[in-house]
Amino acid sequence: MSIKKRLMWFIIILFILPLVISFFYRFYVLEVRFNQTIHSVQKTMENTLLSNVDKVNKNIKRVIEQRKIYLSGLSNKIINLTTVRNFARYGMINSLQKELEKIMLTSDVDFVGVSTDKSTVIIGMGKENCSSLSLKDDIDICKDGTVVLYSYREISDGIRKIKVITGIFLNENFLSELKDMFGNDLILLVNDDIKASTFHVEKIKEMKKGVYSIGDTHIGKFSYIGNNTIKLGDFMETKDINEISTNLRNNLFSDLRKSESVLFIIWLLIIIIFFIITLEYIRRTFTPLDSVVNAINALGKEDFNIHLDIPVNAEMKHLVDSINHLKEDLRQSKEKDRRYLESLKKERKKLEDIILNISEGIILLDNNENVLVKNRFGAKVMDFFEGNGIDLTSTLQMGKEERNVLIDRKPRRILIGVKDIMDKDSQKIGRLVLLKDITADMEMKELTELNKRLAEREETALTMAHEIRNPLNVIGINLQILKEELGGKNTSSDHLDSIGIMLKEIQKVDTVIERYLYPRSILPLDGRICDVNNVIERIMNFFKYRFLDKNIKASILCNVSKPLVRGDEQRLNQLFFNLIANAIDAVGTAGGKVQVNIDTFKKEHIVVGISDNGKGLTEWEKKHLFNLSFTTKDNGNGFGLQIAKKIVEEHRGKIWFESDEDKGTCFYVLLPEA
Incomplete structure (x- = not known):
């Protein structure tokens, strides 16, 4: 649908809208809303009437209470009269009847009665009717259905029991008397049956809880008097409400209809003027829109050869320029999409080739x-x-x-x-x-497993070789010392030659071990207690010739009387032997110094410090010192410190070092005290 047709439909809707609003105004606002207003007014007036009913109802109950008090006083008066008591005691029925008739004439009651064990006299009501009463000061129902308000008293003088009853009938006369007093109509119900009323009652209808209506003429409420079967209704006429509502409706509705007609005429004139102005605006302004719509449709079909060049006013010029710019942007975008699609095809072909290969x-x-x-x-x-x-x-x-x-x-x-x-x-x-x-991966995995097994075997062999090398060195050193001591004495040359041969063979074995040296696992501790000072003294004594040979100053400083630890003495000997041997190698000759300090740490550990004044360690050497196969010696294998660290850890201790380049190194061993 074109824009012009849409505008035409919009104008037609605006033209019809006042009619719809007018009908809505008439049938909803004037009828429904006005009826709601009238109903609200009626409800307000009804509530006012019911409020008045409540006040009258209270007054009626007050009158009934006053009558009860009056009857109670009259009954007390009668029963205290000597004449009445004597007539009743001695059965003087006629005299008693006359006396009661006198009382009736001077009292505002409907019936009065006196009875004893032998006789009963009732004036104003039959004896049978009275027999159904409950004989309490209350409102009750007689045998014939009559509702009475009565007072009952009894007294015994030792000879006879005398009973007195007085009362009034709650009938139409009583209700008329109350109506004259308060102006409201009354209804007396017994078990929802009407017993008396002051007006004609057709049908009682409950409007809401506790509120009743009788036709369209009365509205009121019921309240219980006496027992739960007797109700007294208080009603007021509603004809005034209906008359007021009718007059209000007629007058106000007439004025509203006049206002509606004037409003409708004004609205109709406004719409006609607006319709004429809109048509002229459409003719002048929106005629070029057909060309604009055709151009947009052509762009939708990807026809970019169009160009809008139509005479337009200032308001349409911006739209025409925008469409021309849009055409050019779409043409360029399509060209970019074409080139991009070609590149995607090439990339797809390349990706397919990659996947295939x-x-x-x-x-x-x-x-x-x-x-x-x-x-x-x-x-x-x-x-x-x-x-x-x-x-x-x-x-x-x-x-x-x-x-x-x-x-x-x-x-x-x-x-x-x-x-x-x-x-x-x-x-x-x-x-x-x-x-x-994964064929190559499987082969590599098998090769890795094989290398791992070979490495384990090599590790075992290397450890064994290292352990063999240390005692061989000890044997070699002692043989060398023995040879030097025997050289100055009258010793057979054959013995010295034998010692030389043994030294050469030891040197050969040491050379082979050095070539194929690997680490091994450390055996478990035996848990014995040993003296660290004794272990170190034996090692220092063993190296005394090396100290003399290299001109090294060696010393032991023990600040503990008994530095005892729990561990394997052989392992500890191996530990400190390696560390002291490393210190000797580090200091070189001429002025070297090796010192061992033994002390306690926090009264729970023994700490041993082995220091030298050698060349110290570089930063790179410090980082890799405990790495497997790392060594700073020309002929070292890098396993000595690994074994030392393992022995310390097996003894639940710690090992660390401090070193300054060109100043020396100190190794610390911390062991738990036994």
């Missing part, structure tokens, strides 16, 4: 297990399974599995991975199968 296999399946895409390696794997009568796609399970295949006549081991492909709504649209040749 990668070493891993790719197979893409749809939900029906049909093959959508497969590269070269994937095709070879599928050909192998098909050649062996196996449907690969039907046997694949989710997850990963390994299988043996024959590719290009070579046995291969492949890893097959399967994963579901989901769309954006998490719905399965197919499966992706990835095939990876």
Whole structure:
């Protein structure tokens, strides 16, 4: 639908809208809303009437209470009269009847009675009617259905029991008397049956809880008097409310209809003027819109050869220029899209080539297990399974599995991975199968395991060699000392030659061990207690000739009387032997110094410090000092400190060092005190 037609429909709707509003105003505002207002007024007046009814009801109950008090006083007066009591005591019925008639004439009651065990006299009501009363000061119902308000008294003088009853009938006369007093109509109900009323009653209808109406003429309430079967209704006439509502409706409705007519005429004139102005505006302003719409439709069909050049006013010029600019932008955008699409095709072709030529296999399946895409390696794997009568796609399970295949006549081991492909709504649209040749990985894994086993064997051999080397060194040193001591004496040359031969053989063994030296595991501790000072003194004594030979000043400073620790004395000997030997190697000759300090730490540990004044360690050497096979010696193997650290850890201790380059190094060993 064109813009012009839409505007025409808009004007027509505006023209019809006042009529709709007028009808709505008439049938809703004037009728419904006005009726609601009248109803609200009626409710207000009804509430006012009911409020008046409540006040009258209270006054009526007060009158009934006053009558009760009056009857109670009259009954007390009668029963205290000597004449009445004597007449009743001696059965003087006639005299008693006359006396009661006198009382009736001077009292405002409807009946009075006196009875004894032998006789009963009642004036104003039959004896049978009175027999159904409960004989209490209250309102009750006689045997014939008459409602009475009465007072009952009795007294015994030792001879007779005398009973007195006085009362009034709650009938139409009583209700008329109350109406004259208060102006409201009254209804007396017994078990919802009408016993008396001051007006004609058709049907009693309950409007809401506790509020009743009688036709359209009366409204009021009921309240219980006496027992739960007797109700007294207080009603007021509603004819005044109806007359007021009718007059209000007629007068106000007439004025509103006049206002409605005037408003409708004014609205109609405004719409006609607006209609004429709008048509002229459409003719002058929106005629070029047809050309604009045609141009936009052409752009939608990707026809970029159009050009708007129509005479327009200033308001339309901006729109025409925008469309011309839009046409040019769309043309350029389409050209960019074309070039981008061509680049995407090239990238897709490149990606397809990559997928086809990668070493891993790719197979893409749809939900029906049909093959959508497969590269070269994937095709070879599928050909192998098909050649062996196996449907690969039907046997694949989710997850990963390994299988043996024959590719290009070579046995291969492949890893097959399967994963579901989901769309954006998490719905399965197919499966992706990835095939990876893990033959080389398996071979590398086997080679790694072999190297690991060889390394373990080499480690064992190296450790054994290191442990053999230390005692060999001790034997060699002692043989050298023995040779020097025997050289100055009358010793057989054969003995000296034998010692020389042993030294040479030890040197050969040491050379072989040095060539094939590897670490080993440390044996468990034996848990014995040993004296650290004794261990170090024996080691220092062992090295005394080396100290003399290298001109090294060695000393022990023990600040503990008994530096005892729990451990293996042989291991501790090996620990401190390595550390002191390293210190001797570090100081060199001429003025070297090696010092051992033994002290306590926090009264729970023994700390041993072995210091030298050698060349110290560089920062790089400090970082790698405890690494396996790292050494600072020309002929070292790098396992001595590893073994020392292991021995300290087995004794639940700690080992660390402090070193300054060109100043020396100090190793600390902290062991738990025994």
